[in-house]
Amino acid sequence: MSDRITVEELAELMKKAAGITVVPEDLQQQYNSGFDALGIDSLGLLGIVGELENRYGTPMPPDAERSKTPRQFLDLVNSALMTGA
């Protein structure tokens, strides 16, 4: 497992935490689209943050669950993982 969370891992978490299936290639294309357009609501994003915190054993920034797009989200959580490492 790399220290950076990839689009592939985000796609897997979206399926697990919110039941939303999206293939990584499509997620990459919708990198700047809103999570709402992907079908992820605020509880779904909160669930993804919780999964990541349990998986990496480190708290994510409070703003992570308020991210609007996959890009914004991955930038935030990856910078937190980098500084935490």
Add this chain to the structure above:
Amino acid sequence: MSEPHPRRAAITGIGVVAPNGATTENFWKSTKEGISVLAPVTREGCEHLPLRVAGEVRDFEASSAVEERYLVQTDRFTHFAMAAADLALDDARLGQADTGDSPFSVGVVTAAGSGGGEFGQRELQRLWGKGSRFVGPYQSIAWFYAASTGQISIRRGFKGPCSVVAADEAGGLDAIAHAARAVRRGTDVIVAGATEAPLAPYSVVCQLGYEELSTVEDPERAYRPFTEGACGFVPAEGGAMLVVEEEASARERGARVRATLAGHAATFTGASRWEQSREGLAEAIRAALDEAGCAPEEIDVVFADALGVPEADRAEALAIVDALGSHGRRVPVTAPKTGIGRGYCAAPVLDTAAAVLALENHLIPPTPNVFDICHDLDLVSARARAAELRTALVLSRGLMGSNSALVLRHGAADAS
């Protein structure tokens, strides 16, 4: 200037997901044939509990009824509700094309007794087993008894008046009545009903505290209301959703008016005070008849609450005669739920579905496993009875003391 016609509420769609059939057609086929599907409890984690017999929905595959996100985000009772709502809307021929342009004209009303017990148990086990960080956020809404109303509304894009009735088992009838009132006040369509999924370990353990629950092991003897062998009730899962809409506009759009909701009333007489439920139920019947402008002699069939507790059965038999007079001893009474169990709030909605189907087919379905009746009632026991039916009375009581009565008229009866 002529008086405007009063708005009347009609049932134009029925969707059933029941232990004896996961479609309305299968439900009616089993119901009219008096097939009992009560059987040993097989739901995971329940097998060793003292509840031996229940009405399980076996031919329902949630993953083929609802999208994956709802499988993850909602409980089994909401899966039933969404599937039943789809069936009801299909039956009423109301699709996205019909409602998409006017989302505020369609609302949702459900009732539920216990909410999402299976989902809630799984998340609480994570809480105590692994810690609070392992509880999924959807726990905050999935367990909630209001979840089905919200999820149907979200999934179908309905933005009209949405409500949840919390009124005990009789709340199932009250939800239908609430829908009728919303339609009379001006909403075009309400999707109304109740579904339950009380056969998960935590939920079953909660029910073991009810002294009215039957723990008898023999499926043929576990739920026998109105007999000397009455030993309590058997619980069930599943339920039904109905499409309730304004009668004139339903006819205008060419919908089939399956029945009209003519009258309803509810009373409260206190938890497990079955002797007192006689007075409460009789009063509910009288007030429902009054609202319907219906004489006691016009009632052609009664769908009984049929709790299966001797004191409660006696109170119901007496209440029917108290409210209907000597007609109460002659009118055919039935309780098809003895073949599927009592699905709490879902039970009176399934009875309402069966009553509409009985009115349409001029056939009173029987009361499975009940033949040696010890009350002064004309109970339709062994097999279905053909009869000219125009008006049906559906009764429901809750363990916590609610009593409710609903009067339904055949859809064609008031076609003028």
